Amino acid sequence: MTCPVNGPRAISEFAYGGEIRPMPDPTTCSDDAWADYVFNRNGSPGVKREWWCHTPSNTWFVAERDTARDVIVRTYLYAGDS
Amino acid sequence: MSAIAFENVSRTPRAGVKGPGAAAWIAALDLPVPRAPNSWLPLPGGLIARLGLTEFLVEGSEAAKLAAPLSPGVYPVLRQDTALVLHGARLNELLLETCSVDFRALNLSTRPVVLTSMAGVGVTVIPGEGGGMPCCRIWCDSTYGEWFVETLTGVAGELEQPGHPCNQGVTA
Amino acid sequence: MPWRLLRFALSNKHPEPRMFTRHDTLKPAYDVVIIGGGGHGLAAAYYLARDHGITNVCVLEKGYLGGGNTGRNTTIIRSNYLTPEGVKFYDESVRLWQDLSTDFDLNLFYSNRGHFTLAHTDAALRTSRWRAEVNKHFGIESEVVGPEAVKKAAPMIDLSCGGHAPILGALYHAPGAVARHDAVAWGYGRGADLRGVEIHQRTEVLGIDVVGGKVTGVRTNRGNIATGKVLCAVAGSTPRVLDMVGIRSPIYVHPLQAMVSEPVKPWLDPILVSGSLHVYISQSARGELVMGASLDPYEVQSTRSTFDFPEGLSAHMLDMFPFLSNVKVMRQWAGMADMTPDFAPIMGRTPVEGFYLDGGWGTWGFKATPVCGKTMSYTVANDRNHDLITGFTLDRFRNFELTGEKGAASVGH
Numbered sequence: 001m002t003c004p005v006n007g008p009r010a011i012s013e014f015a016y017g018g019e020i021r022p023m024p025d026p027t028t029c030s031d032d033a034w035a036d037y038v039f040n041r042n043g044s045p046g047v048k049r050e051w052w053c054h055t056p057s058n059t060w061f062v063a064e065r066d067t068a069r070d071v072i073v074r075t076y077l078y079a080g081d082s
Numbered sequence: 083m084s085a086i087a088f089e090n091v092s093r094t095p096r097a098g099v100k101g102p103g104a105a106a107w108i109a110a111l112d113l114p115v116p117r118a119p120n121s122w123l124p125l126p127g128g129l130i131a132r133l134g135l136t137e138f139l140v141e142g143s144e145a146a147k148l149a150a151p152l153s154p155g156v157y158p159v160l161r162q163d164t165a166l167v168l169h170g171a172r173l174n175e176l177l178l179e180t181c182s183v184d185f186r187a188l189n190l191s192t193r194p195v196v197l198t199s200m201a202g203v204g205v206t207v208i209p210g211e212g213g214g215m216p217c218c219r220i221w222c223d224s225t226y227g228e229w230f231v232e233t234l235t236g237v238a239g240e241l242e243q244p245g246h247p248c249n250q251g252v253t254a
Numbered sequence: 255m256p257w258r259l260l261r262f263a264l265s266n267k268h269p270e271p272r273m274f275t276r277h278d279t280l281k282p283a284y285d286v287v288i289i290g291g292g293g294h295g296l297a298a299a300y301y302l303a304r305d306h307g308i309t310n311v312c313v314l315e316k317g318y319l320g321g322g323n324t325g326r327n328t329t330i331i332r333s334n335y336l337t338p339e340g341v342k343f344y345d346e347s348v349r350l351w352q353d354l355s356t357d358f359d360l361n362l363f364y365s366n367r368g369h370f371t372l373a374h375t376d377a378a379l380r381t382s383r384w385r386a387e388v389n390k391h392f393g394i395e396s397e398v399v400g401p402e403a404v405k406k407a408a409p410m411i412d413l414s415c416g417g418h419a420p421i422l423g424a425l426y427h428a429p430g431a432v433a434r435h436d437a438v439a440w441g442y443g444r445g446a447d448l449r450g451v452e453i454h455q456r457t458e459v460l461g462i463d464v465v466g467g468k469v470t471g472v473r474t475n476r477g478n479i480a481t482g483k484v485l486c487a488v489a490g491s492t493p494r495v496l497d498m499v500g501i502r503s504p505i506y507v508h509p510l511q512a513m514v515s516e517p518v519k520p521w522l523d524p525i526l527v528s529g530s531l532h533v534y535i536s537q538s539a540r541g542e543l544v545m546g547a548s549l550d551p552y553e554v555q556s557t558r559s560t561f562d563f564p565e566g567l568s569a570h571m572l573d574m575f576p577f578l579s580n581v582k583v584m585r586q587w588a589g590m591a592d593m594t595p596d597f598a599p600i601m602g603r604t605p606v607e608g609f610y611l612d613g614g615w616g617t618w619g620f621k622a623t624p625v626c627g628k629t630m631s632y633t634v635a636n637d638r639n640h641d642l643i644t645g646f647t648l649d650r651f652r653n654f655e656l657t658g659e660k661g662a663a664s665v666g667h
Contacts, residue, residue, distance in 0.1 A: 005119055005134050006197055010182040012562060013199045016552035032652060039504035039595055039651040043493030045555035056204035057134045057197035067507075070554045 003054040004061050004077045017051030020062065047073055086170035086238045088231070092224070094128070096161045097148035100137035103155025108138055111147045120195040122208055131195045133206060139221075141165075164227030168234075169217035172241050177218070179237055185209045185218070201233045273444055274319075277452045283480040284312045284452075286634055287472050288487060289459050289495060291315025292324035293435070293620065294612050295487035296442035296453075297627020298634070303449035305628075306635035312452040313443075314459055314474060316491075320439030323489045326557070326589035327620040328512050328534060328546045329435045330525055332369050334389050334396045334427040336381075336662035339645030340598060341392045343625060346642060348429055350624035358441035362433045363539055367524050369430020370404055374419040374530040381661045382425035395428040407524045416573040419530050430525050432536055432544075438623055462498040462609070469499070469608035485610045485634055487626075490555065490590020492613035499606045503614075504651050505592045508549040509556070510617050511563040513586035515578075517541030531570040542584065545571060549591060549617065557588045591616045596656035601630065601646040602639040610634050611648065618659075 002008045019042060024033050042048070045068035052063045052075070064073040099107065109115050113130055114123045115138075122131040128142015137159065140148055152158065168176070177185050181200040188194045188209060196207040206221040222230050286302060288295045291313050302308045315321075331351055333344035355362045373379040382398050389396030401413050401421045414420045443453055454476070462484060463471040471480045486495045490507050517540050527534040532548040547567045550560070564583050572579055593616040594600060600614035612630045615622070629640035639647060645657045 009198065013182075019553075035652045035654065036502060040502040041493075041504055041506045043503065043505045043507050043553075043592070044497050045494070045507075048553075050553075054197070056199050056206075059134055067553050068555050070556065070558060 001052065001063065001072055002075050003057070003059055004075055005059050006054050006057055009054065013054060013056060015053045015055050017053060017060070020049045020051060085172040085242055086168055086176055088235060088238075089167040089169070090231070091165045091167055091219075092163065092227070094141055094165060095143065095145040096139060096141040096163065096165070097145040098133075098137065098139045098159030098161045099148060099152070099156050100133075100159050101155045101157045102136055103153055104136050104138055104157075107153050107156045110153075111150060113140065113144065113147060116193070118192070120197065121193050122195050123193065129208070131206070131208065133195060133197060139206070162224045163221040164224045164230065166220045166231065166234075167217065168220065169212060169215060171215050172238070173216040173218065175241055176234065176238050179241075180234065181205075181207075183207075185216075201230060201237075203230050205230075273440060274447050274453055277454060280312065280454060280457070280474065280477050280479055281452070282478075285310040285481065286483045286485065287311075287479055287481045288313045288485045289472070290322070290487035290489070290491075291319045291439070291443070291453060291455060292322045292487065292489065293320065293438050293442065293623035294324075294489075294615070294626045294630070295485070296320075296439055296446055297623050298485055298487060298612065298630045299446040299451045299453075299627075300442045300449070301627045301631035302635060303446055303451050306631055308631075308635055309450035311446075311450075312454055312479070313446070314457045314472070315453070315455045316458040318455050319443055319453070320436045323589040323591070323615070323619060324439045324623070325436050326512065326587055327435055328536070328544050329432045329538075329620060330369070330534070330536065331364075331431040331433060331621040332427050332525075333394055333429065333621075334369070334371070334385055334425060334662065336385050336388060336659055337598070337645070337657050338388065338392065339657050340659050340662070341388055341394060343629075343642050343646075344621060345392060345394055346628075347622050347625035348431075350628065351431065351433065351621075354438075354441065354624060358445055360437060360441045360444070362437045362441060364431055364433045365539065366429065366431045367536065368407065369427040369525045370399075370407065370527065371425040371427070372404065372421050372526060372528040372530075373423050373425070374415065374421055374528065376422070378529055379423050382423065385425055385662055389427075397426055399424050399426045404526075408522060408526060410521060410575055410577055411526075412574060412576055415528075415531065416576070418573060419528075432525065432538070434539075435620060438620075442623075442627065459495065459498070462495070464499050464606055464609075467605075467607055469606060481608075483608045483610070483634055485612060485630060487612040487630070489613070489615055489619065490592050492592045492611075496611075496613075499604075499609050501604055501606060501609075501611075501648070503600065503648065504595050505600070505614055506553055507555050507590050507592055508552065509554050509558065509588040510546070510549050510591040511559060511567075511586060511588045512544070512546040513564055513567065513583050514538070514545070515543040516582045516584045518543070518581060526574070528570075528574065531573060533567060533570045533574065535571065535574075543578075543581070549593070550588075555590060557590060559586050559588050593617075595651070597659040597662075598657040599626075599646050600648050601626070601643040602633055602648070603637070604648055614646075 053060045063075045116132040125144045131139045183198045203226045208219045333348045335341045458475045461473040522537040525536040594614040632640040
């Protein structure tokens with residue numbers, strides 16, 4: 001896998017942080033919507049946007065990965081609010 | 083004489099900061115700021131390394147400057163590392179055996195800093211050269227320190243065994 | 255050469271009955287369609303036919319029988335779980351296992367070995383005591399033993415585990431057993447087949463028709479089928495099938511890898527599991543060491559293997575058994591584990607009428623094969639969840655009523 005800051009490294013240097021999922025506002029959403037966010041996952045194969053961390057440098061970034069073939073499409077730093 | 087010399091330099095003063103304001107804050111302290119992520123610059127009696135985008139490590143007498151009051155967006159990083167200096171003709175073989183990064187492929191003139199995992203421990207490495215032989219500085223979390231040193235010394239010892247594949251066709 | 259064998263070899267037609275009847279075409283309609291020809295699906299078909307008299311059933315299998323997680327697990331059977339729901343459920347399964355060979359007239363090589371869950375830390379020992387108390391309360395043989403009992407049962411073990419993780423004690427479960435896993439699928443499959451159930455291999459489900467919240471049919475690569483009841487028993491493919499009926503679930507799929515060594519003389523009788531070292535090991539009747547570890551650390555929906563796996567597992571194995579250093583690894587493989595947040599399965603009726611789920615079996619499904627067949631066939635036949643599975647329904651997540659089995663379901667969690 002290629003870390004956007006540290007370059008290509010062995011997969012053992014990385015930790016998986018799960019798929020990127022938008023969080024509903026916990027103060028306004030319904031219990032069902034909150035339970036859906038807490039528990040339910042998109043478990044089918046496909047190209048997914050995921051959180052990954054390069055552990056020696058503690059760099060969190062985004063990887064687009066095909067979970068059916070375990071192939072990394074691309075990686076980049078998260079551009080949202082920081 | 084041992085083919086790889088180990089020197090434990092954990093007691094050298096060092097300090098670290100990180101955060102979006104760290105680069106400007108360091109510059110205001112009259113310290114040079116390495117421009118590229120994962121690169122370093124020499125200081126009188128030490129060095130300054132940029133770890134990733136916004137974290138800095140200062141080692142040597144200049145580390146005392148980082149005791150200045152922090153500005154917004156600058157956060158202190160506790161540096162209680164185990165720090166080693168390794169030096170010797172066989173160093174590259176030791177690194178190849180314990181780490182997946184090929185240090186020989188790096189261009190030393192760009193002063194690279196490598197954050198990777200060595201013998202399963204997260205490390206920061208600055209490769210270099212001295213007296214025609216490879217050398218490097220390695221920092222790791224001190225809670226792994228004893229085990230890490232023991233493991234590297236063990237592997238280095240194996241490299242010197244006459245039967246080791248690396249020693250075939252090599253004269254000491 | 256025996257005459258019978260010669261006749262068999264020379265004949266164009268098979269003079270002997272095959273293990274399974276071959277069906278060239280799908281019928282236009284069945285009372286029940288079971289997706290997944292593994293142990294769970296075939297067991298459900300078997301008990302539907304035997305106990306509930308429902309024989310107009312077909313089992314659809316994308317690959318071949320028992321080619322999924324039924325043939326990819328490490329064949330361990332036990333019931334020393336943590337929650338009352340889990341303990342009662344798995345205990346019933348162990349009971350069913352014991353006379354299954356007679357039931358099928360097929361040798362499953364069910365072999366009672368005893369099962370040690372090694373504790374290397376105070377926390378692990380505490381969980382062991384907790385499990386032992388829950389187990390004993392439900393009448394299951396389960397007790398905490400000291401390191402000397404482990405040494406006695408497996409004399410080759412290094413109790414200090416290379417000095418890294420000394421064994422403080424273990425949870426001992428006498429009924430722990432192993433069985434030949436593919437024979438389980440064949441036994442249930444043949445039993446179902448003899449009772450009129452149709453088994454269709456190499457038949458892939460492409461879609462499920464739902465009209466007005468009710469199942470009406472199944473579309474396959476070999477034609478469409480009308481049916482009012484579908485049972486989904488597809489392990490790692492569960493999220494894909496749930497997408498076909500529009501049900502959201504907490505299931506996430508990680509590969510679980512395993513490997514066997516070359517055959518060696520019998521030296522290990524019990525099954526050993528270590529949570530701290532992330533290993534489990536038993537010796538098969540053929541002498542191979544069957545070894546597994548914890549899940550791969552990230553989601554993948556395929557059965558690929560990695561080199562990191564045998565490397566890491568072997569390192570831990572050598573901590574326990576240093577004398578194995580010259581034994582070769584013969585094969586490695588992976589299965590797709592459909593994991594749930596609480597490490598308990600998801601079973602029973604679903605929001606879609608006529609769609610029944612037997613999934614979320616993660617890394618703990620093989621041992622439950624008989625009881626899943628029993629309870630799911632009851633649930634499908636009566637359209638009512640069997641009493642033993644009420645703790646495992648899908649709506650427990652919406653209601654925040656989880657059945658926490660994490661401490662007992664597998665290693666390394």
